[in-house]
Amino acid sequence: MEKTFEKLKNELKNKNIRLSHQRLKVLEYMSTHKTHPTVDMIYNDLQKEVPTLSKTTIYNTLDTLKNAGLVKVVTIEDNEVRYDSRTHEHGHFKCVSCEEIFDFDIKFDSFATKGLDNFKINNKDVYFKGICPDCSTKQ
């Protein structure tokens, strides 16, 4: 089950991160947009509601949220950074046709890995690319 905006807000408070208007707006945006948006997308959308919002603040806020563990960075492409408020372990599939990024469940325990004995693993990212079903049927 997804964390609600209220729960996320409490997590911030518990970590002594100030609940500024801008941060709450970004957090709310992330919790309601599961599309793995870029900084630009967030900025363009939120600007309509908060005209004084600065892009620097988006960068700062996402960095704060990342350090607090409330968002994760998705680097599936080498030319754009995307953000994700789904922080549980899951894989990402990017359709190279429609460019959409899909989440998928994955059993990380099922990974048969050789050569990682004695490595302390803190973070796992799985990125797939290909064609999504919709684009497949449309050819």
Place this chain on the structure above:
Amino acid sequence: MEKTFEKLKNELKNKNIRLSHQRLKVLEYMSTHKTHPTVDMIYNDLQKEVPTLSKTTIYNTLDTLKNAGLVKVVTIEDNEVRYDSRTHEHGHFKCVSCEEIFDFDIKFDSFATKGLDNFKINNKDVYFKGICPDCSTKQ
């Protein structure tokens, strides 16, 4: 077993990609440096041998090699792009302490994925982060 420089050279020739001096230098560098170098690392190293080499050429060449399937891009970090001449499917582990990127074998078939039925998967990247054994013992 690794592809030798000679084999890689033949692959280029077969794909009608011209064997320019610069391309061969970059290709040779990649086939002898399995450290997942950045453009800057390649440039700085090769410049010593080929003083007229341009960074633009490194970019162009890596793009050509990527399209020819002779190198792969590693986007394990959001702030630097690395290149890999090991093109078989394998995972990458980055030690957040010494910054080294390690290869590891992985059985991609063992992935238990839910929700990717009817998705056509062309590319799989697995990125882990943590602490390598050396850095662990040094604390």
Place this chain on the structure above:
DNA sequence: TTTCTAAGTTGTAATCATTACAAGTTAATT
């Protein structure tokens, strides 16, 4: 509620990686 101030926000400028482009050079075919 008012006061206080460390922390947050903003706009602008600086930085850094990557790409565009035009002029000179070369691989490889003839």
Place this chain on the structure above:
DNA sequence: AATTAACTTGTAATGATTACAACTTAGAAA
């Protein structure tokens, strides 16, 4: 050796991210 499309180079343009100083505010304390 001549030819030419493709390649390389240096420089300039672009675009994303970061640095910074002045202004503003969240939240604690009085």
